[in-house]
Amino acid sequence: MNNKAVIAEHFKLPSNGLLYGNNVNPNVKLRSMTVRDEMKRLGPSNDGSMYRAMAEVLDDCLVEKPGISTYDMCLGDYQFLLHKLRIVTYGPEYMMECRCPVCTDVDEYLVNLENLTLLELTEFEESMLELELPHCGKKIKLNINTPRLLDNIEKDVVRTRKQHKKQSQAFSELDWHLRYQLVYSIDTIDGEKASYTFKESFCDSLVGRDFNAILNKQSEIDKKVGLGAIMELLCNNCGSEFSAPFRLTTEFYRPSRTS
Ligand SMILES: [Zn+2]
Numbered sequence: 001m002n003n004k005a006v007i008a009e010h011f012k013l014p015s016n017g018l019l020y021g022n023n024v025n026p027n028v029k030l031r032s033m034t035v036r037d038e039m040k041r042l043g044p045s046n047d048g049s050m051y052r053a054m055a056e057v058l059d060d061c062l063v064e065k066p067g068i069s070t071y072d073m074c075l076g077d078y079q080f081l082l083h084k085l086r087i088v089t090y091g092p093e094y095m096m097e098c099r100c101p102v103c104t105d106v107d108e109y110l111v112n113l114e115n116l117t118l119l120e121l122t123e124f125e126e127s128m129l130e131l132e133l134p135h136c137g138k139k140i141k142l143n144i145n146t147p148r149l150l151d152n153i154e155k156d157v158v159r160t161r162k163q164h165k166k167q168s169q170a171f172s173e174l175d176w177h178l179r180y181q182l183v184y185s186i187d188t189i190d191g192e193k194a195s196y197t198f199k200e201s202f203c204d205s206l207v208g209r210d211f212n213a214i215l216n217k218q219s220e221i222d223k224k225v226g227l228g229a230i231m232e233l234l235c236n237n238c239g240s241e242f243s244a245p246f247r248l249t250t251e252f253y254r255p256s257r258t259s
Contacts, residue, residue: 007031008029011027013066013073014080014120015073015121017066018121018124020068025064029064032061037061040053041054047154047158048155049151050151054082074145075222076226077225083227096246103238105238107235115231116246121224128221129141129142133209134209135209136207140188140214141188143185143186152180152184160180182203183196185214229245231244
């Protein structure tokens with residue numbers, strides 16, 4: 001028996017590959033998901049592997065390989081491919097529950113995933129990743145935020161909490177995400193590659209102005225590329241225009257409507 005061929009479409013990564021060096025081809029071809037892919041997506045995931053399974057599914061569905069795993073792409077490219085995979089597999093219609101801020105009516109809206117705004121990177125220089133900390137004056141070069149990095153942060157948070165649980169309840173209840181977000185965001189300090197343990201103590205001693213500068217810079221970089229997170233809607237009840245943030249729900253990976 002011959003299965004109907006899977007659907008595959010061409011896309012260009014919104015980063016245009018500019019963040020990854022010369023060997024990455026931003027023109028990719030993505031095929032629709034099969035039962036096997038869905039089985040992988042639904043497979044067991046441990047702390048710190050939330051993004052890995054999905055990145056592996058995306059990698060498998062890339063018919064033409066870009067020369068980099070989606071696990072190591074910037075978050076903008078990764079999310080872009082996730083949306084395109086959903087569209088290639090199930091179409092662009094997405095049911096989302098929203099509350100109108102004018103009349104407070106809650107209703108379901110069928111939105112089109114193709115209509116999200118897309119920010120593309122047209123130029124990139126290494127200096128875009130650099131900043132000077134306002135208090136201590138150190139020069140920091142940041143890493144690009146990737147799915148792998150987010151998984152690593154989660155892994156280290158869980159590990160650190162466990163370590164402290166035996167000795168100090170107060171320490172185990174700290175939100176260690178901040179520390180590891182900072183640790184993983186730093187590539188070099190004053191031009192030097194810093195070791196993991198050095199970065200841990202360096203980040204622990206940063207004053208508010210300095211760590212806030214790092215977080216702001218990182219989110220500024222994240223926002224340069226990828227899909228916009230806000231959708232414009234028209235209220236079904238009062239007719240007002242309002243904007244709602246895009247939210248990922250089960251409707252994204254398994255839409256209840258079959259068209
Ligand atoms: Zn309304």
